Amino acid sequence: MAKKRILSGMRPTGKLHLGNYVGALENWTKLQDEYQSFHLIADYHVLTTDLSTDEIYNNTIEMVIDWLAAGLEPEKAPIFRQSQIKEHTELFLIFSMLITKARLERNPTLKEQVRDLNIENLTYGHLGYPVLQAVDILLYKGDVVPVGEDQLPHIEITREIARRFNNQYCSDEPIFPEPEGKITQFARLPGLDGNRMSKSLGNTIFLSDEPDVVNQKLRKAVTDPQKVRKNDPGRPEICLVFTYHKKFNPEELGEIETNCRSGALGCVECKTKCSAKMNQFLAPIIERRKKYEANLDLVKSIINDGEQKARAIAEVTMKEVHQKMKIG
Numbered sequence: 001m002a003k004k005r006i007l008s009g010m011r012p013t014g015k016l017h018l019g020n021y022v023g024a025l026e027n028w029t030k031l032q033d034e035y036q037s038f039h040l041i042a043d044y045h046v047l048t049t050d051l052s053t054d055e056i057y058n059n060t061i062e063m064v065i066d067w068l069a070a071g072l073e074p075e076k077a078p079i080f081r082q083s084q085i086k087e088h089t090e091l092f093l094i095f096s097m098l099i100t101k102a103r104l105e106r107n108p109t110l111k112e113q114v115r116d117l118n119i120e121n122l123t124y125g126h127l128g129y130p131v132l133q134a135v136d137i138l139l140y141k142g143d144v145v146p147v148g149e150d151q152l153p154h155i156e157i158t159r160e161i162a163r164r165f166n167n168q169y170c171s172d173e174p175i176f177p178e179p180e181g182k183i184t185q186f187a188r189l190p191g192l193d194g195n196r197m198s199k200s201l202g203n204t205i206f207l208s209d210e211p212d213v214v215n216q217k218l219r220k221a222v223t224d225p226q227k228v229r230k231n232d233p234g235r236p237e238i239c240l241v242f243t244y245h246k247k248f249n250p251e252e253l254g255e256i257e258t259n260c261r262s263g264a265l266g267c268v269e270c271k272t273k274c275s276a277k278m279n280q281f282l283a284p285i286i287e288r289r290k291k292y293e294a295n296l297d298l299v300k301s302i303i304n305d306g307e308q309k310a311r312a313i314a315e316v317t318m319k320e321v322h323q324k325m326k327i328g
Helices: 018-031 044-048 056-070 087-096 101-105 108-116 129-138 149-169 211-219 240-248 250-262 267-293 296-325
Strands: 005-010 036-041 079-081 144-147 180-183
Touching: 005 018, 005 129, 018 036, 018 056, 018 144, 036 056, 036 296, 044 129, 056 079, 056 267, 056 296, 079 296, 087 129, 087 149, 087 296, 101 149, 108 149, 129 149, 144 149, 149 180, 149 296, 211 267, 240 250, 240 267, 250 267, 267 296
Parallel strands: 005 036, 005 144, 036 079, 144 180
Antiparallel strands: none
16 A cells, blocks of 8 residues: 655754754654655745745755754655745646635634734735645645644645645546645744744754753743742743653653652752753754765755655646646
8 A cells, every 4th residue: 555645844944943843843754654755845935924035045955954864864755945846836826726815815824924923015925825835735746744733724725725626627536635734743842931932032942052052041941930949849830941851851750840849859950951851862963963064965965866756746747737727
């Protein structure tokens, strides 16, 4: 039985942090054995919020190095740039005819972005980026898309577009599957200030951070405001550092919770324990990262090879689209 196909992607924003790892990358590395995986560098999607292209290439290289260092295996899961597969733009044009402006405006994720980014003049590209996401998935006939809960509305738009195309042009055999969203179980890791981990907020721990940097950053992490001194009883359920322990130090979790509540464990010692476990986790990633940093030609060849594989599939899909639409 053939493996189901997964399509996952990220916008190239440079080096990745632990929030990126926990929210997506960790899941990708686990799924690459279970599914036929493809990993998209969504460089066109950058333009929806920033027209500058000066850093896209360098950010792409940095991000791919983190992907590889975290355990993605390009032999199993090809890596490719969206912009280098011309079929993305062609199918985007076709799919744009299959969905209304009103439907896109009802997208709750778009509404949040307009509010959070204080966008006054929404561009056509930003309004239609779920359509381009649908292309990213359906061009490779993705069956499953690993996403956070906030991305489920985009998957529903993809399903609607696939259904509309199949109903309109495929009287016999449908071309496109209606993909399912696969929710990640540990989808969000808060930043050092308790907010969403984000570069723009300056509250991140990067996958490339050396131990002294992690130690320094974690010392500043927010904790229970009522626990001022060591002997004060703590509330681990509201403590950011305890959240990190859940992910990176599950073996000692029960002991840490008990000692925090009783006051036997102070915040300084708790943070020291946590940073030690984080550094232990990051050590092999940093080691692999340095090897790729020293061999950028290998990184570039991995991307080029992935693009050849992706292009071959995209060309076949578009040939089928042309045949069904009786175009060309």
